Amino acid sequence: MAKKGEGTSAQTGVEPEVQLENLGEQNEIDAAISDTGAVGEGPGEADVEEFMNIAQQLENELCSIVVGQERVIRELLLALLAGGHVLLEGVPGLGKTLLVRTLSDALTLKFARIQFTPDLMPADIVGTTIVTEQSDDNAAGSRRIFSFQPGPIFANVVLADEVNRATPKTQSALLEGMQEHTVSVGDATRPLPRPFFVLATQNPLEMEGTYPLPEAQLDRFLFKVLVRFPNAKDLIRIIDTTVGTQALRAKQVASGEQLLQLIETARAVPVATHVKEHAVRLLLATHPDQEDAPEQVHKYVRYGASPRGLQALILTGKVRALLEGRYNVALEDLQAVAFPALRHRIILNFDGLADGITPEDLIETIIEET
């Protein structure tokens, strides 16, 4: 949980005027960070070592509290360190909320949870303008002014729980924030605090009365992570760690500023041309109108992945390379991140749905044939 006064002012949800001023500061920070990517500059050995140390500590902390979900934690970290949002899909009770809360604890970030329901309105997410009384010393009285009351989206880590239960109108309230990191209410555009992560969950079983996320919304998520049911050994560990008297809580590993620095460090990892070409081939292979696409893609896919999928592949590939102790992206990195990066971007056609084909099957075929 972020303390008041720490990090950027945007993290704390202050007045609109102040927010607009701080928006200029934020842009300067962004520009400064972007400048580090120039040739001859950028993160050095110390930055990389810091990245690896923090990432390792973060992963250890998460794994110590969230038991039996190592793969989910690794994929969540990949998306987090790449600066992207994550859609977690799994049945209730698997620790999705715990995972997100533990993450925010370990990073000392402001955490907000939004339980999506059919009657949830956009203003409940982004905030609204209200009339408040303000004391006026000169007039020896008070006066009424309009002030903006920020919604829960003004946090660093936003858990959008059961995001598919809200109406599309409410779901769309997240779109601008996820893509532009700003929120427009009335005639004012307010920046969101940085870092800003949306971790949404959805239940694949109870689809009655839900509103599946549209493709445009899905595409905003860098990863779609499937939370599987833990095995027997992990269930035993869950018993040992959760039903005893000891209450586990994650240690603080890094601040939001450090996290932003880690994201920039990861972005500096070089990518060879042949690796980029392989990523492009992977992406194009998801499109049924491509001649080189596998036969199964031609048969079962309606739409392939967008260029955001390519960005996801490369960005998370860079993070994975650093996590694996390398300074370059390898082909195996792309193949490892292909499943969470592409599975929600491949839209099956009727035949695919009827034949029980999953995007994972198609991605596996694409990796084998590309």
Next chain:
Amino acid sequence: MATVVPTAIVQGAGDGHQLTKALQSWRKRLWLQQVLRWAENGVITGLIVACLLLLVSRFTPWGAVSYWASGVAIAALLGALGAALWYRPSFARSARLVDTRLSLHDRLSTAWELRNNSAPISVLQRGDALKQLSKHRPSAAVSLRPGRMRLISIGIVAVALALLFLLPNPMNTVLQQQAAFQASLARQIAAIKQERTAIDGQSSISAQERAMIDKILSQALARLQQAKNGTQAQQALAQAQAQLDQLRDPQASNKAQARAAASSSLQDSSNTNLSAAGKALATGDSQGLGTALQKLASQVNNMTPAQRAQLAQQIEQSASQALGNPQLNAALHQLARAVADNNPGEISDAVKALEAAAAQDSANQNTNNSINQASQTLQNVANALASSTDNSTSQNTSQSQTSAQGQNPGQGQASSGQAQNPGQGQSNIPSQSNNGSGAQNNTGNKSGKNEQVDIPGQLGTGTSTADGNGGNGQVQPGTAVPYSQVIADYEQMAHEAIDNSNIPPDLKNLIQGYFNSLEGQK
């Protein structure tokens, strides 16, 4: 899932020079390995192609197959070596290969691509790549030993090649036959050329006739040189013989007989000069004939009318013997009338006409002799070629053969021509030509398996005459065709006809059996 802390960065990896230096040895090793691998591939490919060629040579006669097989194997090896040397792996490709073989996760290829990038993380990446690379040695990581499967493949193909080389090739007998045929053909071509030279040197025939004979022989030579087999050679020879027959005077035999009869009648005369003229006419001595006739003309002036009438009657009898030779007949008639009339001018004219007729006859005879000589040469060539083909066939089938020698007594109509029948081991069945005026009655002895048997004309047209005295006759070249060739043609035609017709299978077998039985008699 623990995060791996990277190894210490190699100091001094700030530029790409060290990377180039480190990759150099790997590149050389990879190049050497490529040369060896491609050479192995070239050897395997070359051996397989050589095996295929040798296999093909077992179904199709191919004399130079061993050279081709060796050439292809060597060419494949050299081609593979050349390609391997030419396509030297680049540094980028070497980096990719080393990445793959050492599982360096694209470290080297990325480092090589960003070797000139001075960004700190690129320098770190290069150092990491060099550090990882330094853990391996090219000699240990890039093996130059051929793989077991490659060695086994080479061994199998080599054994197959050795077997194909060592096992007897059934097509070798065919090749030997072809070689024997070609050798025989070359000898016979030389004989024809020699005959051609001899005819060119003859002055007794006109230049025009020499040129025509020469043209026919040269065409025959050209066809023979292009002949692929015995059948084509025989056809070329038969065609040349037919052309020579067309040059021959069809009445030459009659004229010769008439001249012989007339000269014989003149020799029987009691008048010495007339008898001498008959002898000169018989021998073709034009000078002697002129002298005898001049003496006879002088003698006529001193004869009594009765003696002149008797002399004229003798000459007239001779003229009647020369009915087959109109020119000689007319000249003798003219001489008989001039003698009877005792007209010196007419006698002189008649003498000249007789000398001219005799000279013409002599020239015709010389021309015919030349044509006969050329035709005989061609016939000898045909017989020799047929004999060589039969011999090679019989040798290759390992059949014991008996040297057959027969004599052709050549009983024919007697004439003044003299000839020997050179054909040994041959028995020529009488041949009748379409245009021939002669008849040949040859009673040969057919003994032995390899006798050359000719049957009545199948190819060409021409006369077939046999002149002989007392059993020594010359067989005039006719249109005889070797029996073996004819039966082979018949057999082939019959097989084709059987295959192309709707004859029931059992009848097909019956017909094929018939021709197979004939084949045994060839």
